[in-house]
Amino acid sequence: MRFFIAALLCNLLWMPAAGLAEAEIVTPKMRQTAEKLAATALQDTTAYDLVESLTTEIGPRLAGTEAEARARDWAVKKLKQLGFKNVRIEPFEVPLWQRGVEKAEITSPFPQPLYITTLGGSVATPPEGVEGDLVSFPSLAALQAVRAGSLRGKIVFVDQVMTRTQDGSGYGVAVQKRRETAFAAHKAGAVGALIRSVGTSSHRFAHTGQMKAITDTSVGPSVPSAALSAPDADQLARALSRDEPLRLRLTLTPQTQARAPSGNVIAEIPGRERPDEIVLIGAHLDSWDQGTGAVDDGAGVGIVTGAAKVIMDNLRRAPKRTIRVVYFGAEEVGLVGAKAYAEAHSRELENHIVGTESDFGADKIWRFDTRIAEAKLPVAKAIGDVLLPLGIGPGNNEASGGPDMKYVREAGVPVVTLLQNGWDYFDLHHTPNDTLDKIDPAKLAQNVAAYAAFVYLVAEMDEDFRE
Ligand SMILES: [Zn+2]
Known part of the structure; x- marks a missing residue:
């Protein structure tokens, strides 16, 4: 109609x-x-x-x-x-x-692997990965609003859902999360970042995609970042709801050639x-x-x-x-x-x-x-x-x-x-x-x-x- x-x-x-x-x-x-x-x-x-x-x-x-x-x-x-x-x-x-190793796992309280994919343009973690307490944000804006340096040593998770539409208009909104999270996380002092995939599927594939343009020389520092498949984002959200600190290890080893x-x-x-x-x-x-x-x-x-x-x-x-x-x-x-x-x-x-x-x-x-x-x-x-x-x-x-x-x-x-x-x-x-x-x-x-x-x-x- x-x-x-x-x-x-x-x-x-x-x-x-x-x-x-x-x-x-x-x-x-x-x-x-x-x-x-x-x-x-x-x-x-x-x-x-x-x-x-x-x-x-x-x-x-x-x-x-x-x-x-x-x-x-x-x-x-x-x-x-x-x-x-x-x-x-x-x-x-x-x-x-080019991507390298990409691994994420909950280390406590419920050790288990998660399905992720590195975001295009992400920087690398050390070979042994980074580990930190996970802090979840309902939106990119919520992450951007935190005080600089207030998330030192943490891994952030932006758990924002993309809307399914016929004309693709849901993408324009959701893609900002993919573009900006790694930079906002760095400002906040975090050591790594995860986003719920920019996508609408319920399968266990994570959606990759570029952060800021690879030729953009104006970008500031960022943290290693990856996308979780939707079921894994759901899993993390449930695990976080258990009221115990949730620790996560993230290992990403992409490489860039000039x-x-x-x-x-x-x-x-x-x-x-x-x-x-x-x-x-x-x-x-x-x-x-x-x-x-x-x-x-x-x-x-x-x-x-x-x-x-x-x-x-x-x-x-x-x-x-x-x-x-x-x-x-x-x-x-x-x-x-x-x-x-x-x-x-x-x-x-x-x-x-x-x-x-x-x-x-x-x-x-x-x-x-x-x-x-x-x-x-x-x-x-x-x-x-x-x-x-x-x-x-x-x-x-x-x-x-x-x-x-x-x-x-x-x-x-x-x-x-x-x-x-x-x-x-x-x-x-x-x-x-x-x-x-x-x-x-x-x-x-x-x-x-x-x-x-x-x-x-x-x-x-x-x-x-x-x-
Ligand atoms: Zn295309």
Whole structure:
């Protein structure tokens, strides 16, 4: 019901503006072509084949590792084989962080092991670990409110639950805990930190993820920190309720290397009339190290490439504008590839018509969000009408465009989000359970269909999304 009302409101927002008739923005012929491309995409297996290949032949591909480098080579080969033009790697460097031993155990009063995973960017404990009394906080804010130095020798535990939502909005709130706890714990004088995983699953996998961006040089000192699986966080909470001091030993031995190679992989379908105008569609090539990065973000790699491939293979001639596919490197450790792209292409960003990234799993798209000039909302409405038969309704004008669109968006590039159903996404996110079997080929194909229709329309139309 709430969606219905939201849809109604958005329809009001999308009332045609004077001077822009919908049939002039998307002509009946263009609409027909978009529908045909979508129908073809629903039967096309390129996207699934790519994510199957990437997750099988490369597997986990943490930023800066040799595996991420192999993934770039894999990408160049695949993109050339598929027939894309201007296939290239734009290299950059990134610090390389790799996990080592990760162990947590209650040492008293009920000795037992706990399931944890080190948070990306964490500093190490001594090899024998650190031991201290555990102090629990219901939220990051509660930890941040304690007096500096008042938790000397303790291990802190931030036991904040993430809310499950369809649009992923619970993540934005919960992720602050992952980013900030280790720094707040250090200020308080603690020797280690644990958080309840940023995730929504009840399985016994802990969810990893980056603390502050690995390239952020402004961060202060921090303590070794890890995430507990949800059942282990529950277990700790119960153990703490027994009114006896609870001691815990934490051993984490990650290592960091100052510089390692990473890079973005780029491929294009050059536009036939205005090749300097770019429709940017992205996904990220790196993944966390524990799963095989199927849902995050092998699926996105498959979706954007599959959509571009359907357009390339089923039109007599290329669309007017250039379609640029970008596989961003080093997304997970702090959007390093996104920044490198925005810097390397700063002079052509004014020619980027729109940008979008698929990085929210492989479930169906249900909503079309934009962040474009108000005056151009009728253009979004004209496109949105073509997406309706795919089960995609109108959304808001506050789209992020996806994580790797951050810097181009901030530089003024209009963005859209073809928003996937994220209800289950954070059950798998950043765990060893992010594997190929979680991808439903039919749902993936619906994504490809939506991208194919959207990308074709924007690349073929004469309108843009700026004032
Ligand atoms: Zn991702």
